[in-house]
Amino acid sequence: MAGRFLSFEGIDGSGKSTQARLLAEALQGHGREVVLTREPGGSPGAEEIRRLVLEGATDRWSTETELLLFTAARRDHLEKTIRPALARGAVVICDRFADSTRIYQGLTRGDLRQTVDSLHALMIGAEPDLTFLIDIDAAEGLARATARPGKELRFEGMGLGLQEKARAGFLALAAASPARFRVIAGARPAEAVAADVLQQALARL
Numbered sequence: 001m002a003g004r005f006l007s008f009e010g011i012d013g014s015g016k017s018t019q020a021r022l023l024a025e026a027l028q029g030h031g032r033e034v035v036l037t038r039e040p041g042g043s044p045g046a047e048e049i050r051r052l053v054l055e056g057a058t059d060r061w062s063t064e065t066e067l068l069l070f071t072a073a074r075r076d077h078l079e080k081t082i083r084p085a086l087a088r089g090a091v092v093i094c095d096r097f098a099d100s101t102r103i104y105q106g107l108t109r110g111d112l113r114q115t116v117d118s119l120h121a122l123m124i125g126a127e128p129d130l131t132f133l134i135d136i137d138a139a140e141g142l143a144r145a146t147a148r149p150g151k152e153l154r155f156e157g158m159g160l161g162l163q164e165k166a167r168a169g170f171l172a173l174a175a176a177s178p179a180r181f182r183v184i185a186g187a188r189p190a191e192a193v194a195a196d197v198l199q200q201a202l203a204r205l
């Protein structure tokens, strides 16, 4: 069985982590080996970089430095976790991947889209087979994200305007690559969202 690489994208609080977990459980129930992973992180080295990039003051890093850190984390994650799993035929489900860099470092936190694309071509060069964009109203996503406990708040201090810009950016990416993206309405009970995701995933697998 060939490995498959699936990613979840969307603004903070859209429900990506919840949906990634539900899809992993459902596909395991269908007898597939599933590797559920996330970015930034997903390998020991990349999880260390995650702490550097998500904790601390909002102005801790320049956008350029941040882009390099996210890309370093992604490269390690690909080498150590994603490629080995795909090579043995597993389904890799990744909570955020390169589309998040296109949006956050390329469009909302920075204006580095060309640099993001060049660095991706140089250092990553891989795309998911299928990407679920969990789409939700920016205010609703922000309310969910800020209600959630935790200390990884560096980016969630950024406010509604940037969430709205990120949502529009994700929808534009999806429109530009319709073969790879499935846009899923996220403002519904998690089980209803998960049913749509599973149907699309099974069709692709």
Ligand code: ADP
Pocket: 010, 011, 012, 013, 014, 015, 016, 017, 018, 019, 144, 145, 147, 148, 186, 187, 188, 189, 190, 191, 193
């Ligand atoms: P993300 O990974 O996109 O930031 P999460 O899956 O962590 O989103 O969900 C953010 C918060 O919203 C969590 O507290 C989660 O329990 C809650 N949540 C997730 N999906 C739904 C849903 N469909 N309806 C209501 N709340 C949800």
Ligand code: TYD
Pocket: 011, 012, 013, 014, 016, 017, 039, 040, 054, 070, 095, 096, 097, 098, 100, 101, 102, 104, 105, 145, 155, 156
């Ligand atoms: P994540 O833990 O997925 O946050 P959430 O569950 O709230 O969606 O990601 C943390 C933050 O990292 C999020 O605000 C988006 C940001 N991010 C980037 O800016 N660039 C990237 O390449 C990635 C993967 C994430």
